[in-house]
Amino acid sequence: MARGSGSRVPRSRWIAPVLAFGILVTAAHVWLNTNVLASKDVCGGLVSTAAAEAVFPATGRISDRAGPDYRPGDALGFKCTVWSSSVLPGSADEHLLIWGSRERGDFAFTGGRWRSPATVSFFSGGVTGAVGDGQGWILLPASCTRSLPAIIEGHAPERSDPVALARLLTDVANRAAVRAGCAGDRPMAAPRTLSATPTQRAVADGTLCGVSGLVFPGADGGNGKARETAQEHTGPTWACEVEGHATYAVTQEPQILAAIAASPGYAEQPRPAGRRVSGFDTRHVVTDCAGTPTYFSMELGRSYTSALGTPGTPPPDELFRSFIDLVGKRYGCSAGTP
Template sequence: MRDGSSRAALGRKVIAPVLAIGVLAVGAHLWLNTNLFADDEVCGGLVTTDSAAAAFPSSGRVSDRDGPDSRPDDRLAFTCTVESSSFLPGSETEHMRISGTRERGDFPFTDDGRWPNPATTSFFTGGATGAVGEDHGWVLLPGACTTKDGPAIVEGYAPEGSDPVQLARLLTDVANKAAEQAGCLDKGPLGAPTALTASPEPRPVDDAAVCGLQGLTFPGPEVRTGAKESVQESLRPTWACEVAGYATYAVTQEPRIVEGILSSPGFKEQPRVAGRQVSGFDPRHVVADCAGVPTYFSLEFGRSYQDAVGAPGTPRRQDLFDDFVEAAGKRLGCSAPTS
């Protein structure tokens, strides 16, 4: 009996430390690799850990480093880096930069190298208004948040491989919280999209209907080979087409985007385009009245067009833009301009 009792006591002495080590290991895993026992929000309350964790491509513990960096003169101007870290073998710390800024209203369609190409971007509207493309997205804040400096947006850069729908939901959530903190969430929270349109696949250019628009000519020289275009399917409310290397066309009737354009600094009357009276920021970023609907048109040129300027058959910039406004206007049901 003594031998049996001794063996049982010895077993208990061995098992107890093993169990203790197991409990510590599980606790360390939960603490270091998950959001259990973590704060519900980071970035000064703007980002929920659950929404951030859903947007990251891999699991980890969400934190915000030093918290948000904000501007005292504008409650909607901030930057915060969210990270997801894990001590599991082979894992790497991932980062997501989220910021609030004010932009010129047509920022998604300007070629400053910062924004994803609108032809391959998934735009969404109906609740929140925004877009996601190339692991980079943005959401417009409510119109009540607009000031003399222009509309406010929330912008996010996510790691490669992030779920675009989850990124859109995260940015919508941040936009709601930022607007609420600033006191300009006037009509209730913005609704996040549940799905996004797929990015179009490049296809050969049809010279008879560039970008699928009858009457639109090729934005380059007569001699060319293998030209491709990426065209979004629907012309409403936001549409874009990229003729690779040559030009990117865009048009939108989305009310919130157009509202932001009309309220931006520098928006003024411009020379007529395709016979239509227009206002805008320059001769190729304008808003026209299209059957009673304010409609924004833009045209950006690529390196291949710049290199072809002066070559036989290369159309002038303004001629191309006039043709675009005319062709897209017909597709939108716009009446002919009056003199």
């Protein structure tokens, strides 16, 4: 008589439930944590699920939950939040805000909700835009301008891949332009690589933002403790932020210059250092540099404005004149061009 034969359970009776449970767990994982069988697009077809998934630092299921919020009367005015959700232990929902709006042409250099231009990577050629620390924007073609230039803006988790964010925003911009009937002759092409954003450093003796002789935007002697973030001069756009004091920017990027000129309020301004300029005010202007329109902007910080009136603190017009004269030389500007 076989030992224990009366208590043995047939293999088929326990294998089937285990297999069924495994299939159920796998199916739940695929459905809850991945985008297998998910929609290819979200936000009303403006956002590719695959492109959005590439932006998030961790994998998750992509959705738009409530969907896009459109601005009446403007096909390029919308907001949509893209979510990445997962039920894996230790995971948390993350979101990406995609925003279509209209802005003054020099929006990227005027502060507000925009990161300092010294801390982002600008790109142009196939598409005009910038990305840095989880925020980016794309300028739509001039044919999309209506009262103001149109942009696509993105706010992502700070650990996001900047190249993936630039690729996503370019794709959204192409789709939005087609939907609005203002796309160019060919789709905009996202950059394959981005320039490295600079790191903060101490202001060196005798130079500011790497420019010899540039007037310090603060009280006399304050440059000894100041720190700056300055981009390398390798493209059509350059910027430098002197922490708490001032942010300087200059660009010859054609699409940005066209957007600036197409914005309301753009007009001739008083001449700094004898130059003929147009712009929005005396510190956001465009002048001619060796036949090329060149934009200069200077934003002042609290450390500078609180020092105004104290001995050794230069006035704003002196700062701006020093900026245009010295940085302008890099862009072919001659001093005091009438």
